[in-house]
Amino acid sequence: MSSDDDVNFYLGQATIVTNTIEQLEPKVLISKHIKGEYLGKVKNEGANVYILKKSSVQDLKSIEIGVNAPTNNDFEP
Numbered sequence: 001m002s003s004d005d006d007v008n009f010y011l012g013q014a015t016i017v018t019n020t021i022e023q024l025e026p027k028v029l030i031s032k033h034i035k036g037e038y039l040g041k042v043k044n045e046g047a048n049v050y051i052l053k054k055s056s057v058q059d060l061k062s063i064e065i066g067v068n069a070p071t072n073n074d075f076e077p
Contacts, residue, residue, distance in 0.1 A: 003041065004040055005040070006040065007038045008036055008037050008070060008075065009036060009067075009070040010067075010068060011034050011046070012028070012035075012036060013026070014026065014048060014065050014066060014067045016064065016066070017063070017064045018059075018060055018062070018063050018064075019060060019061045019063075022053060024050045024051070024052070025050075026050055027050065031048045031049045032046045033046055034046030034047070
């Protein structure tokens, strides 16, 4: 989805929770930067990297992603 308005959307700060009950933050130094401020209708790419601490990829059945709602330039939803 895109908007003509400026939007702040910080997907690069998304927290995940796995079915193995791990809550993880992205590893910023090895992730591909995802911009947080979008000026009108623009496209952006990036990737978050998460390192599992107590489980392996084979253990995963589901991942929930938590992201704060987008805001305008006044940081209002």
